[in-house]
Amino acid sequence: MNVAPFSRGPQHIGARITAAQGKSFVVDTESNYSLDDSATPWLSAALPVAMKVNVPIEFDGTIDEVAAENSNGAQNILAEWYPRHYHRTTFGSRNASSTTGRAPGVGCFFSGGVDSFYSAITQHDRITHLIFVHGYDIRPDDETLGTRALEGARAAASELGKPLIEVRTTLRSAFSDAYRVPWGHVYHGAALAHVATALSPHLGTVIVPSSYPLHELRPWGSHPDLDPTWSTSAVTIEHGELDAGRFDKIARIVDSPTAMNHLRVCWENRDGRYNCERCFKCFRTRLGIMLAGGECATLSSPIDPTMVRRMYIEPARRRRFREALVELDERGFDEPELEKAMRSAIRRSYLLQYFPR
Structure with a gap:
């Protein structure tokens, strides 16, 4: 090559x-x-x-x-x-x-999701720039969603008092998609490193917000062992905080009006929507916001049990779906219809997996 x-x-x-x-x-x-x-x-x-x-x-x-x-x-x-x-x-x-000097800036990748808002808020005093990339979770040719997501990122960055570095790239479609290198399990950390090192004239450190807390770590394209190995003499790449799981992160960011006004968690974007509200990520985030007592402008509430009952939960996500049931119980929420719908969705998903229509 x-x-x-x-x-x-x-x-x-x-x-x-x-x-x-x-x-x-x-x-x-x-x-x-x-x-x-x-x-x-x-x-x-x-x-x-x-x-x-x-x-x-x-x-x-x-x-x-x-x-x-x-x-x-x-x-x-x-x-x-x-x-x-x-x-x-x-x-x-x-x-x-090799570079003897390096730029003083500290960047943080910022998609507008839970992980990136958590890092942007908890490391606010340290971060000098936020980085938005069009071409990774949003297809390069999706101008409508890309523009809307960029507008949300710009507004959030402005409210957080940080300049937004805007990047557009065809890297994922050319490499990860074309060669079938799995985006989640292998490639996305390397793709983020491409952007981080390209920004070396301005940033000496770049933070990749964590996907998982310490006790849930597994082989993944962005990992505390892997991310630093993409560092150069000019840029140190850091893996984000490992102290909080999904619901703990949501509980932290619900206190931020900026996060609740601009949160973007959906990667399916059904019908071109900012957050489709029907996929697993949208549901889990809505549930976390409900458990934390928050309200989000980009995700509606309350959660419709009928919609939940109709969800198909992929095998890899069923454990997290059960963990969400545990969260409901441990936090003392009395939502019998929602719990019943979640259990029904799990059963239905197993049936559809082994006995497809």
């Missing part, structure tokens, strides 16, 4: 990727801030893909020495987690470099 970085201007970088059998395609990343046009931001982007297809990489550009060294750790972790599908590979570049 050959990766040839190029620049379309100070705020727009790209790379031409030449893969097996001469297949060639272009990946673009642009921002309202200037970007590092070296080969370094493309290391984390290309490495998981090369590990899956088991080919070496040749970069037509300069790779940061620290990034090159740290990437050994990333390869070790991915190969240990998924030994059947990801194999250590090699890479070369025209030159190596």
